Amino acid sequence: xxxxxxxxxxxxxxxxxxxxxxxxxxxxxxxxxxxxxxxxxxxxxxxxxxxxxxxxxxxxxxxxxxxxxxxxxxxxxxxxxxxxxxxxxxxxxxxxxxxxxxxxxxxxxxxxx
Amino acid sequence: xxxxxxxxxxxxxxxxxxxxxxxxxxxxxxxxxxxxxxxxxxxxxxxxxxxxxxxxxxxxxxxxxxxxxxxxxxxxxxxxxxxxxxxxxxxxxxxxxxxxxxxxxxxxxxx
Numbered sequence: 756x757x758x759x760x761x762x763x764x765x766x767x768x769x770x771x772x773x774x775x776x777x778x779x780x781x782x783x784x785x786x787x788x789x790x791x792x793x794x795x796x797x798x799x800x801x802x803x804x805x806x807x808x809x810x811x812x813x814x815x816x817x818x819x820x821x822x823x824x825x826x827x828x829x830x831x832x833x834x835x836x837x838x839x840x841x842x843x844x845x846x847x848x849x850x851x852x853x854x855x856x857x858x859x860x861x862x863x864x865x866x867x868x
Numbered sequence: 869x870x871x872x873x874x875x876x877x878x879x880x881x882x883x884x885x886x887x888x889x890x891x892x893x894x895x896x897x898x899x900x901x902x903x904x905x906x907x908x909x910x911x912x913x914x915x916x917x918x919x920x921x922x923x924x925x926x927x928x929x930x931x932x933x934x935x936x937x938x939x940x941x942x943x944x945x946x947x948x949x950x951x952x953x954x955x956x957x958x959x960x961x962x963x964x965x966x967x968x969x970x971x972x973x974x975x976x977x978x979x
Contacts, residue, residue: 759911788966797957797969798912811966845911853963854900854919859911 757782759848759860767866768836776831776863780848786810787829788857789821790845798845804829805851833865841867876973883979887948891941891958891970898960902967903932903943906955915943915956945975953977 760779768774780787786805790798800813804823823829827848833840843864847857881887893901899920904912918925918932918941925932931944941958955972 790969795971797959797971800966800968803966813966847911854961856902856914856917857967858914859904861909861911 759846759858761844761846761860761863763863764861765864765866767868769868770836770838772836772867773832773834774836774865776833776844776846776865778829778831778846778848778860780827780829780846781858784848784850784858785827786849786851786855787823787827788847788849789829789831790847790859791815792843792845792862794842801831836867838867841865877971878974878976880976880978881948883948883950883977885948887943887945887952887975887977889943889945889956889958889973889975891943893939893941893958893960893970895960895962895968896936896939897962899963900961901932901934901941902959903930903941904957904959904969905952906957906972908954912957948975948977950977950979 762777788803789801792798801815802821803811807823818834821831843862845862847859849855849857902917903915906912916927916932923934929946933942955974957969957972959967959969961967
C-alpha cells in the first residue's frame with residue numbers, strides 16, 4: 756500500500772511569490788496534518804483537517820492556508836513568501852480519531868531566495 | 869508552555885550497546901506520547917507510542933518508559949545497530965489537540 760505522498764519534493768521560490776504544496780493521505784485515512792520543519796528543529800504544527808473541516812491551527816500567520824478535498828487529499832498554500840518560510844513541509848495522515856499516531860510523508864523542501 | 873524537550877541533542881554509541889534517549893515534557897495534561905525516528909531526507913517514522921495510563925511499553929528492540937510524576941519519557945533501544953543512526957523525536961498530545969514535537973536527539977552508532 757502507498758504511504759503518504761507529497762508533491763513536489765523540492766521547490767525553489769523567490770520572496771513575495773506564492774506556493775501550493777500537495778498531499779495524498781494513506782488510503783482510508785480521513786485526517787491530514789501539516790507541519791513545518793526548520794533545519795535542526797522538530798516539526799511544528801501548522802494545520803489539521805478532518806473530513807474537509809479545519810480541526811486545529813498552529814501559531815502561523817494568515818499567509819498560510821490549507822484545504823482538504825472530498826478524496827481527503829490536501830493542499831497547503833503559502834502567500835507572500837518570506838526567506839524564513841524556507842523549510843521542509845511535512846504532511847501526515849491518520850484515521851482521524853483522538854490520540855492517534857501520524858504517518859508522515861517525505862516532505863516538500865521549500866527554498867525561498 | 870506546551871513544549872516537549874530532550875535532554876541531549878546528540879548521543880554516540882557503539883554497535884551492540886543499548887541506547888537510552890530521554891525526553892522531558894511540560895504539559896501535565898498530555899495523555900499520549902510517541903517516539904519518531906527521522907533519517908536524512910525522510911519524514912518522521914513511527915517507532916512506538918504509549919498512553920498515560922501505562923508506564924512501560926515494549927516493541928521490537930525498543931522500550932518506552934513514562935514517568936508521569938516527573939514528566940519524563942525515555943526510549944531504550946537494545947543492541948543498537950548502525951541502521952538506528954537517525955534523529956529521534958518525542959511528541960506529545962492532549963486529547964483533541966495537535967501532536968507537539970520536541971527538538972530531537974541525534975543518535976550516532978559506530979561499528
